[in-house]
Amino acid sequence: MPKNRGGFADPRVRHDPFFRKARAAGFAARSVFKLEEIDRRVRLIRPGDRILDLGCCPGSWLQYAVQAVGPMGAVVGIDRNPLPRPIPGARVLVGDIFTATDDELLGTQKAFDAVLSDMAPDTTGVRSADQARSARLFAEALTRAVRLLAPGGAFVGKLFQGPDFEDVRKQLASRFSDVKVIKPDSSRAQSIEIFLVGKGFG
Secondary structure, three states: OOEOOOEOOOHHHOOOHHHHHHHHHOOOEOOHHHHHHHHHHHOOOOOOOEEEEEOOOOOHHHHHHHHHHOOOOEEEEEEOOOOOOOOOOEEEEEOOOOOOOHHHHHOOOOOEEEEEEOOEOOOOOOHHHHHHHHHHHHHHHHHHHHHHEEEEEEEEEEEEOOOOHHHHHHHHHOOEEEEEEEOOOOOOOOOOEEEEEEEEEO
């Protein structure tokens, strides 16, 4: 089952400056600063956008997206785990991204302007196995994005770096006019996670 995003129950983050900053600002997890940096660097989310967050628990990316899109936007999230608390302005489904239908995710929306995925697998300690599991989650997120994005839309997906990275990057480049690879400052130094960002879907 995919992990959450470093929520406050995680003992590793209790003395982390990003944890303290997130808690002081009322965000559900320190991972909000990853999305904040990505958004700042590539101008990802605009007021009025329609956003889909895959693997949204504990909810910090939803919180950020709701603020960024404003009252004219729409934010939808899905996770196998229920959120610790409701997030006003977000529609949240409890379910599996591998079995949820596109119609369930879309709801009343015709398409999304951005699809976000910070999903990570439960790690085994075997790097090759963890990379393969991460790649599977990334592939499903990208597949959903291709089906649900509006023309010109954007995609953000987390991936554990591995031998198939260049193939994944090329796959993204075949669908998006602009592709960037970002490791946010708030990612832990020992982490092998990176974020692939595609803009200009079509």
